[in-house]
Amino acid sequence: MAHRDRWASRQAFIMAAVGSAIGLGNLWRFPMVAYANGGGAFLIPYVVALLTAGVPLMILEYSLGSFFQKSTPGSLRAADKRFEMIGWWALGVGTTISLYYAVIMGWSWDYLACSFGQPWCDNAQLFFDNLLGVTDGVGYIGRISWPALIGLAVTWACIYWIIKKGVLRVGKVVMITVPLPAILLLFILIRGLTLPGALEGLKYYLTPDFGALTNARTWLQAYAQVFFSLSLGFGILTAYASYLPKKSDIANNAFITSFADAGFAFFAGFAVFSVLGYLAQAQGVPVESVVKGGPSLAFVIYPTAMSLMPFAPVIAAMFFITLLTLGIDSAFSIVEGAVAGLRDKWHISQERATLYFCIFGFFGGLIFTTGAGYYWLDIVDRWMNDYGLVVIGFLECIAIGWFYGTDKLRAYINEVSDFDIGIWWDIFIKWVTPLALGWALVSNVVNDIRQPYGDYPGWALVAGGWGVVAVIVIVAALITRVKPVVPKEES
Amino acid sequence: MPASAWIMAIVIGLVLYGGLGWCIRIAVKREREQRGE
Numbered sequence: 001m002a003h004r005d006r007w008a009s010r011q012a013f014i015m016a017a018v019g020s021a022i023g024l025g026n027l028w029r030f031p032m033v034a035y036a037n038g039g040g041a042f043l044i045p046y047v048v049a050l051l052t053a054g055v056p057l058m059i060l061e062y063s064l065g066s067f068f069q070k071s072t073p074g075s076l077r078a079a080d081k082r083f084e085m086i087g088w089w090a091l092g093v094g095t096t097i098s099l100y101y102a103v104i105m106g107w108s109w110d111y112l113a114c115s116f117g118q119p120w121c122d123n124a125q126l127f128f129d130n131l132l133g134v135t136d137g138v139g140y141i142g143r144i145s146w147p148a149l150i151g152l153a154v155t156w157a158c159i160y161w162i163i164k165k166g167v168l169r170v171g172k173v174v175m176i177t178v179p180l181p182a183i184l185l186l187f188i189l190i191r192g193l194t195l196p197g198a199l200e201g202l203k204y205y206l207t208p209d210f211g212a213l214t215n216a217r218t219w220l221q222a223y224a225q226v227f228f229s230l231s232l233g234f235g236i237l238t239a240y241a242s243y244l245p246k247k248s249d250i251a252n253n254a255f256i257t258s259f260a261d262a263g264f265a266f267f268a269g270f271a272v273f274s275v276l277g278y279l280a281q282a283q284g285v286p287v288e289s290v291v292k293g294g295p296s297l298a299f300v301i302y303p304t305a306m307s308l309m310p311f312a313p314v315i316a317a318m319f320f321i322t323l324l325t326l327g328i329d330s331a332f333s334i335v336e337g338a339v340a341g342l343r344d345k346w347h348i349s350q351e352r353a354t355l356y357f358c359i360f361g362f363f364g365g366l367i368f369t370t371g372a373g374y375y376w377l378d379i380v381d382r383w384m385n386d387y388g389l390v391v392i393g394f395l396e397c398i399a400i401g402w403f404y405g406t407d408k409l410r411a412y413i414n415e416v417s418d419f420d421i422g423i424w425w426d427i428f429i430k431w432v433t434p435l436a437l438g439w440a441l442v443s444n445v446v447n448d449i450r451q452p453y454g455d456y457p458g459w460a461l462v463a464g465g466w467g468v469v470a471v472i473v474i475v476a477a478l479i480t481r482v483k484p485v486v487p488k489e490e491s
Numbered sequence: 492m493p494a495s496a497w498i499m500a501i502v503i504g505l506v507l508y509g510g511l512g513w514c515i516r517i518a519v520k521r522e523r524e525q526r527g528e
């Protein structure tokens with residue numbers, strides 16, 4: 001068997017997996033989803049979804065990598081040749097997500113640079129017009145934003161530097177990039193809680209509306225949030241686990257990663273809503289009028305709130321370093337997942353595979369730095385999350401649960417793990433998780449038929465949504481047909 | 492903030508951070524045992 005890189009320690013693996021799971025979505029998606037779906041009551045379906053779908057699927061992805069000692073396509077191929085395409089599909093979706101994720105990180109570099117040396121003053125105009133140069137519609141490409149382009153180049157350079165030496169360097173980097181955002185966010189939270197109006201903001205986040213629990217949409221949102229947040233379906237966790245020695249724990253690592261991710265999201269909600277409460281009070285408006293998720297929260301609402309605080313540049317710099325450190329380990333984990341797949345198939349060097357990928361990522365992301373890039377990012381993101389990742393999770397469960405057999409993997413998991421998992425895991429992988437994901441998928445399709453996404457023209461949804469999904473599936477099918485290169489020592 | 496919000500925050504905090512702490516404790520204990528062997 002060819003030599004495989006190894007994590008320096010179990011801690012390095014756990015930190016890398018936690019860093020991959022905790023990303024920008026923990027900060028700008030979870031608190032808003034909770035707020036919009038019953039406030040504090042949403043936390044009940046969220047924990048249920050974490051334990052019934054998130055943890056079982058994470059155990060599955062870890063066990064594939066650890067058992068077969070290969071990346072996602074290689075592991076699935078080792079389980080059954082027919083499943084390899086699911087792995088390439090996962091890497092295709094991850095690759096596509098990395099293209100725009102790096103652009104978002106590029107914006108964070110720009111905002112971090114803006115935090116120093118000039119009075120921090122921000123609004124929607126600065127973000128949408130000055131930085132992005134957003135055009136009037138998705139069909140008007142406009143010009144490339146130079147700050148976004150420079151930020152993109154810096155992001156890919158960082159990813160290349162971290163990944164090119166393999167998981168040993170990753171293990172060192174995550175020792176900084178995982179705890180640092182938590183510490184900085186704690187400072188921001190303490191600052192937020194001392195501001196007037198903070199408790200009013202937290203009231204919106206935490207006050208439970210138990211009536212929402214009877215709404216199927218609340219449960220659907222909880223399962224979707226857990227699935228997106230834990231880096232499931234990207235092919236990352238299987239690749240990371242393949243760098244563990246074969247006798248390493250699986251079940252406990254999955255629980256630690258899942259609890260850490262959910263705990264960070266819960267904690268981030270306090271930091272976000274305390275500042276939103278302050279902003280609402282400072283502007284004399286109700287809290288609901290300042291509640292926005294996604295990039296608008298990070299690049300418009302939060303900077304506006306920070307501009308009203310004493311020591312605004314310091315707080316702003318802390319916030320954007322938080323964003324960068326949150327994002328970078330998610331970004332390079334996606335790249336590492338894909339690079340591991342390429343290396344397993346063609347046996348090229350880590351450095352070369354990383355270089356090719358980063359060059360492709362930089363040029364592939366250029367569309368998102370144009371004036372229409374914000375619109376395309378929104379469309380592609382929606383389709384990758386709601387159709388790409390969900391379908392992969394569903395297919396993984398079906399492939400392993402119904403064809404390969406969960407009992408074989410469970411026996412291996414129990415042999416190496418800190419504690420045994422019971423037959424509940426088989427039930428979740430065979431029934432509960434695929435049903436939840438299948439339900440999410442059907443709901444998305446029905447909603448899109450009833451009401452097409454956003455205000456975009458149909459051709460844009462076909463090109464940026466279904467078109468991108470179709471290209472990924474075709475490329476995955478083509479790569480699957482290529483025979484893997486067998487290293488000389490094995491042949 | 493209403494009492495229900497505080498209770499919800501405390502309960503969920505206990506589940507998430509308690510669960511995390513319990514799993515880390517098992518991992519540390521297991522690692523010490525392995526080193527002892």
